[in-house]
Amino acid sequence: xxxxxxxxxxxxxxxxxxxxxxxxxxxxxxxxxxxxxxxxxxxxxxxxxxxxxxxxxxxxxxxxxxxxxxxxxxxxxxxxxxxxxxxxxxxxxxxxxxxxxxxxxxxxxxxxxxxxxxxxxxxxxxxxxxxxxx
Amino acid sequence: xxxxxxxxxxxxxxxxxxxxxxxxxxxxxxxxxxxxxxxxxxxxxxxxxxxxxxxxxxxxxxxxxxxxxxxxxxxxxxxxxxxxxxxxxxxxxxxxxxxxxxxxxxxxxxxxxxxxxxxxxxxxxxxxxxxxxxxxxxxxxxxxxxxxxxxxxxxxxxxx
Numbered sequence: 001x002x003x004x005x006x007x008x009x010x011x012x013x014x015x016x017x018x019x020x021x022x023x024x025x026x027x028x029x030x031x032x033x034x035x036x037x038x039x040x041x042x043x044x045x046x047x048x049x050x051x052x053x054x055x056x057x058x059x060x061x062x063x064x065x066x067x068x069x070x071x072x073x074x075x076x077x078x079x080x081x082x083x084x085x086x087x088x089x090x091x092x093x094x095x096x097x098x099x100x101x102x103x104x105x106x107x108x109x110x111x112x113x114x115x116x117x118x119x120x121x122x123x124x125x126x127x128x129x130x131x132x133x134x
Numbered sequence: 135x136x137x138x139x140x141x142x143x144x145x146x147x148x149x150x151x152x153x154x155x156x157x158x159x160x161x162x163x164x165x166x167x168x169x170x171x172x173x174x175x176x177x178x179x180x181x182x183x184x185x186x187x188x189x190x191x192x193x194x195x196x197x198x199x200x201x202x203x204x205x206x207x208x209x210x211x212x213x214x215x216x217x218x219x220x221x222x223x224x225x226x227x228x229x230x231x232x233x234x235x236x237x238x239x240x241x242x243x244x245x246x247x248x249x250x251x252x253x254x255x256x257x258x259x260x261x262x263x264x265x266x267x268x269x270x271x272x273x274x275x276x277x278x279x280x281x282x283x284x285x286x287x288x289x290x291x292x293x294x
Contacts, residue, residue: 001206005277009285021142023186040231065289089288091281095205098237113288115281118241131281134209134273 002069002094004028005133016061018054020073032061039072041102051076058084069093071103078107089113092121094133136264137196138166141204142183145171146229149221152254153200154178156261165192198264200257203235203242203250212247213275217267219249219260246270 003017004027015031017024020038036053039046054076058066066081067089068074078088090111092104097118100108108114108127116122117132138153140146150166150173157164157177166180167189184192193199193214201207203220211218220242222235236252243250247270251257260267276282 001209002277005209005275006282006285008276009282009289011286011290013289023142023183027186067285067289087288089285091285093205095234095238097234097241113285115284117281130284131278133277133281134212 002091002133003067006067006091013065016063018057018073018077020050036073041072047072055080065089067091070101075103075107078111082110087112090115090127092116092127094118096121100127135192135196136162136164136198136200137192138164138168138178138180138200139184139189139192139207140167140169140171140202141207142169144223144230145169145173146202146221146223147171147173148227148229148254149200149202149257150175150178152257153261156258162264165196167192198267200261202229203239205238208238208242208248212245212270212273215247215269215272217247217249217269219251219257219264219267221251221253221257 017028017031017033018036020036022035025033034057037046037050039050050073054073058080062084063086066077066086068077069091070093078090081088088111090104090108092100094117100121114126116127116129119129122129150168154175154177164178166178167184168180168182193210196216199211199216199218201218201220203222208218220239222239223229225233239250242248249260249267251260
């Protein structure tokens with residue numbers, strides 16, 4: 001939902017969305033939308049399924065840029081994106097107000113652009129604060 | 135009509151009980167999206183999950199929203215200029231993985247149109263005054279200009 005508020009940034013580029021919620025497909029009728037299994041760090045098997053799904057999708061789509069607000073799917077997408085030589089952006093979810101998300105701290109340093117939506121979470125080497133979705 | 139939503143991931147029966155009891159005593163028209171819960175509400179119409187179009191419809195036509203402190207709902211409420219009472223889920227009740235919703239509630243609680251109920255008693259109080267709550271001013275459908283510009287420049291920076 002936060003990603004949709006970034007739509008003006010996508011300009012005329014072709015956009016594909018990846019989400020764990022089937023219902024989200026109807027919110028982006030103008031774009032491709034792929035659904036993957038939802039899983040958290042406590043569901044190892046689910047994570048493996050999700051990883052495979054994301055890998056197949058990204059190999060097919062071959063994005064030039066990968067942008068995500070997290071969490072587990074975002075981590076996979078950024079790491080696979082880098083392997084596919086895409087440029088990557090991690091925007092830490094606005095819900096993480098007091099501390100960065102765990103996934104953000106894990107993968108943020110690998111992203112080409114690592115952002116937080118709360119000014120006081122900004123650090124010298126990232127994440128950087130450049131505004132928020134609200 | 136008051137719209138209640140708890141998101142689609144985890145149940146939040148603690149909040150729903152308070153709302154159901156309030157609806158019983160006031161006869162208010164309430165519709166609730168209750169998530170993966172087996173709770174039977176007696177004075178509230180409810181569904182476990184709503185497709186996005188139906189969810190947007192309830193947001194558009196309600197007078198106020200009661201919700202868990204989830205970013206998606208808060209954004210929807212602000213975009214549609216509806217007052218929203220947010221009650222954070224708590225890890226100690228196994229309502230969520232950690233207390234980030236408590237932090238969200240504290241951080242956003244002083245924005246216009248967002249009202250916080252940290253516990254059941256606070257929620258009862260907000261419900262008593264539900265028709266007096268005012269929405270915040272209109273917010274744009276999109277993120278701040280700076281964030282959009284930063285991302286746009288990054289995307290276009292080395293376009294092939």
